[in-house]
Amino acid sequence: xxxxxxxxxxxxxxxxxxxxxxxxxxxxxxxxxxxxxxxxxxxxxxxxxxxxxxxxxxxxxxxxxxxxxxxxxxxxxxxxxxxxxxxxxxxxxxxxxxxxxxxxxxxxxxxxxxxxxxxxxxxxxxxxxxxxxxxxxxxxxxxxxxxxxxxxxxxxxxxxxxxxxxxxxxxxxxxxxxxxxxxxxxxxxxxxxxxxxxxxxxxxxxxxxxxxxxxxxxxxxxxxxxxxxxxxxxxxxxxxxxxxxxxxxxxxxxxxxxxxxxx
Numbered sequence: 001x002x003x004x005x006x007x008x009x010x011x012x013x014x015x016x017x018x019x020x021x022x023x024x025x026x027x028x029x030x031x032x033x034x035x036x037x038x039x040x041x042x043x044x045x046x047x048x049x050x051x052x053x054x055x056x057x058x059x060x061x062x063x064x065x066x067x068x069x070x071x072x073x074x075x076x077x078x079x080x081x082x083x084x085x086x087x088x089x090x091x092x093x094x095x096x097x098x099x100x101x102x103x104x105x106x107x108x109x110x111x112x113x114x115x116x117x118x119x120x121x122x123x124x125x126x127x128x129x130x131x132x133x134x135x136x137x138x139x140x141x142x143x144x145x146x147x148x149x150x151x152x153x154x155x156x157x158x159x160x161x162x163x164x165x166x167x168x169x170x171x172x173x174x175x176x177x178x179x180x181x182x183x184x185x186x187x188x189x190x191x192x193x194x195x196x197x198x199x200x201x202x203x204x205x206x207x208x209x210x211x212x213x214x215x216x217x218x219x220x221x222x223x224x225x226x227x228x229x230x231x232x233x234x235x236x237x238x239x240x241x242x243x244x245x246x247x248x249x250x251x252x253x254x255x256x257x258x259x260x261x262x263x
Contacts, residue, residue: 027062027239030085031226032078034071034145035177035195039088039111039224040247041066047250054253057242064243070176073148076101079229086228086240090150091218094227104230109244111224122223123210124155124191125181125202131190134212138164140190143175143183150224151193154217184208 033041044064048055058064067084069075073096079087080101088111089097097103124142131137137159144152156166166172175183175192181201184192191211194202202208214223233240 026059027236028065028085029062029236029239029243030065030067030083032067032069032075032084032087034069034075034088040250041088042068043250044243044247051253054250055246056249057239057246061242062236062239070174071146071149074146079103079105079227085232085236086226088224089227090153090224091222092150092153093148094225096148097227105227106230106233107222107225107227108233108240109226109247110222111226122151122193122195122214123199124193124212125184125199125208126191126211127184127207128209129207131211134158135162137191137211138169141171141173141188142191143180143189144172144193145177145180146174147172150218151214154214155191155193157217158212 031041031044033039036042041064044055044058045066048058067078069078069084071088073093075084075087075089076093076097078084079089080097080103086108094105094107097105126137131140142155144155146152152172155172159166159170164170173189175189177193177195177198180189180192180194181198183189185205192202202210228240
């Protein structure tokens with residue numbers, strides 16, 4: 001009888017593992033990023049350790065693998081060849097992906113907005129003694145994070161309205177966001193694009209000033225968005241919804257913490 005009970009219990013356990021709806025491994029979502037705090041991907045795996053009530057679904061329905069990329073065309077290429085599942089893309093990259101690469105993509109979330117009331121703007125900064133106006137950038141060197149990125153497009157749009165053409169009337173060079181301000185101060189570039197938190201150093205330096213913003217090029221726009229291929233999103237919809245719910249909770253939590261730090 002004892003052997004029979006053991007066999008019965010074993011059968012129930014086996015059936016539990018095989019039954020529909022039984023727990024499965026969390027979905028791994030490969031998510032790219034280029035700079036924080038504007039992009040949260042590298043923070044996601046760390047938050048549950050000290051704020052478990054913020055990321056309530058992490059490790060249960062999904063986990064995130066952050067992948068560092070320089071942005072621009074690199075993020076679109078990574079998504080196209082299957083190296084990422086969700087990419088942080090600009091509207092320009094979305095258009096290129098749909099029109100040129102023929103990718104079936106979906107926008108699932110916002111990362112950074114431009115020219116929205118109450119939100120921080122991203123500016124190109126210059127030495128105020130050398131550059132007085134945008135027209136003074138003729139013949140100068142402008143730093144961007146990556147060619148084909150939204151900051152690259154913004155610079156070319158703003159200067160293009162003044163008849164200036166990139167690589168003919170001025171030069172554009174790729175410089176990582178953390179190195180933008182040091183490169184400006186060292187005279188290696190004449191205009192640096194400073195996203196948070198790198199703009200804080202410039203705001204404390206009286207020798208530099210902002211000369212134009214990303215919003216001057218695009219107006220109100222979703223500057224960066226989380227975008228994935230339609231088939232991945234359809235197959236993993238529940239896990240992605242859980243991730244987005246946790247991300248909204250994290251943004252509110254970070255905003256509360258920031259206000260507390262500023263007191």
